[in-house]
Amino acid sequence: MTRTPVNVTVTGAAGQIGYALLFRIASGHLLGADVPVKLRLLEIPQGLKAAEGTAMELDDCAFPLLRGIDISDDPNVAFDGANVALLVGARPRTKGMERGDLLEANGGIFKPQGAAINAHAADDIKVLVVGNPANTNALIAQAAAPDVPAERFTAMTRLDHNRAVSQLAQKTGTPVSEIRKLTIWGNHSATQYPDIFHAEVAGKNAAEAVGDQAWLADTFIPTVAKRGAAIIEARGASSAASAANAAIDHVHTWVNGTAAGDWTSMGIPSDGSYGVPEGLISSFPVTTKDGKYEIVQGLEINDFSRERIDASVRELSEEREAVRGLGLL
Numbered sequence: 001m002t003r004t005p006v007n008v009t010v011t012g013a014a015g016q017i018g019y020a021l022l023f024r025i026a027s028g029h030l031l032g033a034d035v036p037v038k039l040r041l042l043e044i045p046q047g048l049k050a051a052e053g054t055a056m057e058l059d060d061c062a063f064p065l066l067r068g069i070d071i072s073d074d075p076n077v078a079f080d081g082a083n084v085a086l087l088v089g090a091r092p093r094t095k096g097m098e099r100g101d102l103l104e105a106n107g108g109i110f111k112p113q114g115a116a117i118n119a120h121a122a123d124d125i126k127v128l129v130v131g132n133p134a135n136t137n138a139l140i141a142q143a144a145a146p147d148v149p150a151e152r153f154t155a156m157t158r159l160d161h162n163r164a165v166s167q168l169a170q171k172t173g174t175p176v177s178e179i180r181k182l183t184i185w186g187n188h189s190a191t192q193y194p195d196i197f198h199a200e201v202a203g204k205n206a207a208e209a210v211g212d213q214a215w216l217a218d219t220f221i222p223t224v225a226k227r228g229a230a231i232i233e234a235r236g237a238s239s240a241a242s243a244a245n246a247a248i249d250h251v252h253t254w255v256n257g258t259a260a261g262d263w264t265s266m267g268i269p270s271d272g273s274y275g276v277p278e279g280l281i282s283s284f285p286v287t288t289k290d291g292k293y294e295i296v297q298g299l300e301i302n303d304f305s306r307e308r309i310d311a312s313v314r315e316l317s318e319e320r321e322a323v324r325g326l327g328l329l
């Protein structure tokens, strides 16, 4: 039986993440090797021509799973019937900026997009916000979509998660495939907290395997938290291929499930777990199954972790107040 194609809307399709992302969606990495997709690309008018060029290249790949590409500068058209929405389109930061500096510039994009999702997306819509500041942009979009279940709005911290896995693998001389149960808590910002106290390296507790508290506090956490800025410094542009890869991982895991004995990190609306105020879109350890996620419960949080989780969550509360003040919530 031929499956009905899944409509995947990508905003900022002509940008650098878009260019790294669309080809992988079309080749089956987002949803699975047997799932046909239709791409709906949203750009601003100045980006339409470049989006058309990318669409020509997508055609030229003759991807068997790609069943159509529509391009629009109207969110009401681009989100019509969307099953998955990747909100990438936003202004990236440049050297010397923090992601929070983008709140005002990018906040205005996510309110109308949330409203268009509310009015036109399919009932099973799943939204991933990549555009920074991702957590608070997701909150803005969610607030503008009162008819969509709040838990369908998520923000990307999978890039941070993958960065942390890679750093830990290198430190312990272990393949990435042997690292499990790592957690990113809080905001996708310099205050995020990559937590290895419950992580495992080849089945052993990661903090014990590392056995080096100074490395954890002075090297690992800042390296992961400031990796975005280090990439901007080195490349002269923000992370693109690794961000696209993380977006693919986030949605693939959400739809297809986490492996037994492992979890992942997603920015999701808090239900109050671990003392994170309800409603903030904060990163948590989650397991996924049948297209739904659940926060991993019952983890013991030591003082070192508590202090860092609280600091990042405080920043999220401040961002929420700031966008309230701008009339975006």
Ligand SMILES: NC(=O)C1=CN([C@@H]2O[C@H](COP(=O)(O)OP(=O)(O)OC[C@H]3O[C@@H](n4cnc5c(N)ncnc54)[C@H](O)[C@@H]3O)[C@@H](O)[C@H]2O)C=CC1
Pocket: 011, 012, 013, 014, 015, 016, 017, 018, 042, 043, 044, 046, 047, 088, 089, 090, 091, 092, 093, 109, 129, 130, 131, 132, 133, 134, 156, 157, 159, 160, 188, 238, 239, 240, 243
């Ligand atoms: N959450 C995360 O881990 C990461 C987030 N990012 C963020 O992703 C965003 C995109 O980054 P890049 O692709 O490098 O930027 P880019 O500047 O190359 O592309 C952005 C694209 O979005 C388009 N755009 C702007 N406003 C739009 C709107 N209202 N509707 C549709 N399209 C619109 C622009 O025309 C442009 O083509 C930035 O906010 C960046 O900070 C980047 C890396 C990681």
Ligand SMILES: O=C([O-])CC(=O)C(=O)O
Pocket: 092, 093, 099, 132, 159, 227, 228, 229, 231, 232, 238, 239, 243
């Ligand atoms: O740092 C940035 O602005 C882009 C980003 O979010 C990341 O690479 O984590």
